[in-house]
Amino acid sequence: MTTDQYVITVDDLRRKYAGGFEAVSGISLSVARGEIFALLGTNGAGKTSTVELLEGLAAPSAGTVRVLGHDPYRERAAVRPRIGVMLQEGGFPSDLTVAETTRMWARCTSGARPVAEALELVGLGHRAGVRVKQLSGGERRRLDLALALLGRPEVLFLDEPTTGLDAEGRHDTWDLVRSLRDTGTTVMLTTHYLEEAETLADRLAIMHRGRIVTTGTPAGVTASRPARIRFTLPDGVPAGRLPLSLQAAAQGQRISIRTHDLQSSLAELLRWAAETGVRLTGLDARSASLEEAFLEIAQAESAGV
Numbered sequence: 457m458t459t460d461q462y463v464i465t466v467d468d469l470r471r472k473y474a475g476g477f478e479a480v481s482g483i484s485l486s487v488a489r490g491e492i493f494a495l496l497g498t499n500g501a502g503k504t505s506t507v508e509l510l511e512g513l514a515a516p517s518a519g520t521v522r523v524l525g526h527d528p529y530r531e532r533a534a535v536r537p538r539i540g541v542m543l544q545e546g547g548f549p550s551d552l553t554v555a556e557t558t559r560m561w562a563r564c565t566s567g568a569r570p571v572a573e574a575l576e577l578v579g580l581g582h583r584a585g586v587r588v589k590q591l592s593g594g595e596r597r598r599l600d601l602a603l604a605l606l607g608r609p610e611v612l613f614l615d616e617p618t619t620g621l622d623a624e625g626r627h628d629t630w631d632l633v634r635s636l637r638d639t640g641t642t643v644m645l646t647t648h649y650l651e652e653a654e655t656l657a658d659r660l661a662i663m664h665r666g667r668i669v670t671t672g673t674p675a676g677v678t679a680s681r682p683a684r685i686r687f688t689l690p691d692g693v694p695a696g697r698l699p700l701s702l703q704a705a706a707q708g709q710r711i712s713i714r715t716h717d718l719q720s721s722l723a724e725l726l727r728w729a730a731e732t733g734v735r736l737t738g739l740d741a742r743s744a745s746l747e748e749a750f751l752e753i754a755q756a757e758s759a760g761v
C-alpha cells in the first residue's frame with residue numbers, strides 16, 4: 457500500500473501534559489481509507505489522549521500526525537470539515553428537541569445531510585420531537601453519532617460509541633458503522649468492548665501506559681494465544697486419569713485445558729472419553745478470544761514481563 461492510501465498516519469507520537477506526565481509515549485500507526493481501526497487499552501492507557509491529537513484538539517509534544525494529508529492541529533480548517541467526531545460526552549442543551557439540536561448543528565456544518573436523514577440513520581427518526589433531557593443514555597449516544605455523521609465525514613472518530621446502548625442498539629450501531637465503511641468512510645474507534653473490536657475492526661492496536669503493545673487484525677492478535685477446553689469429570693474420575701499429553705488444570709472435577717492445537721487436543725480428549733466410557737459434562741471448546749488476549753497482554757505488561 458502506498459502512503460497516500462493511508463488516511464491517518466502517526467509517527468512516533470508523544471503527548472506530555474502540563475506537569476510533565478507523558479500519556480502518549482511514541483506511538484506509530486497507519487489507517488487506510490475505508491478501514492475500521494480500533495484503539496483498545498486499559499483505563500488510562502492513553503487512547504483518548506491519542507485520539508484528541510488525531511482530531512486536532514491538541515498539539516503533540518513530539519512526533520507527527522497526518523489526517524487526510526494534513527496536520528490536524530495546525531491545518532484544522534482543512535481537516536475539520538472532512539472529519540466527524542463523536543466524543544464520549546456530547547453535552548447538548550437539554551431543553552432543545554432532538555430535531556432542533558440536529559438542525560442547530562447542521563447550520564454549523566458545511567454540506568450537511570438533511571436532519572431527518574441523519575436521525576433516520578441512527579434510528580432516532582421517531583424521537584425527533586423529544587427533548588434531549590428526556591432521551592435515555594443510549595439514545596443520547598445515537599444523537600451524538602447523528603451529529604458526527606451530519607457532514608458526511610470521510611474520517612469518523614468514535615470514542616466509545618456504544619457505551620450505554622442495549623444489545624440491539626449496539627448491533628444497529630455496528631451495522632451502521634459497517635455500512636459507512638462499505639461506502640468508503642474510514643473509522644477510528646476506541647472501545648472498552650472487546651467483542652465490539654473483534655466483530656467490527658479490520659485492524660486494531662492495544663495500548664498500555666502510553667505505548668502500543670500489540671497491533672494487527674483481530675484474528676492475527678488472537679492467533680498466537682492458546683485455545684481452551686473446559687468440562688467437568690464425573691465424581692470418582694480423578695483428573696490424573698486424563699491423557700498426560702493434555703495439559704490439564706483441575707479445580708476439583710472442573711477441568712481446563714489450554715492448547716495451541718485445538719483440533720488435536722479435542723480429538724484426543726473425546727477418544728479417551730469414548731474408550732473409558734467417561735461422560736464429560738459442560739464441554740466447551742473455544743479458540744482464544746480477543747478478551748483473553750487483551751487480559752493476558754495487560755497483565756503481562758503490568759507485571760513488567
Ligand SMILES: Nc1ncnc2c1ncn2[C@@H]1O[C@H](COP(=O)(O)OP(=O)(O)OP(=O)(O)O)[C@@H](O)[C@H]1O
Nearest residue numbers: 473474477479497498499500501502503504505506
Ligand atoms: N489533562 C490532563 N492532565 C494530566 N494528565 C492527564 C490529563 N488527561 C489525561 N491525563 C492522564 O493521561 C493518562 C491517559 O489518559 P487517557 O484519558 O488518554 O486514557 P484512556 O486510555 O482514554 O483511558 P480510559 O479508557 O479510562 O478512558 C491517564 O493517566 C490520565 O490520568
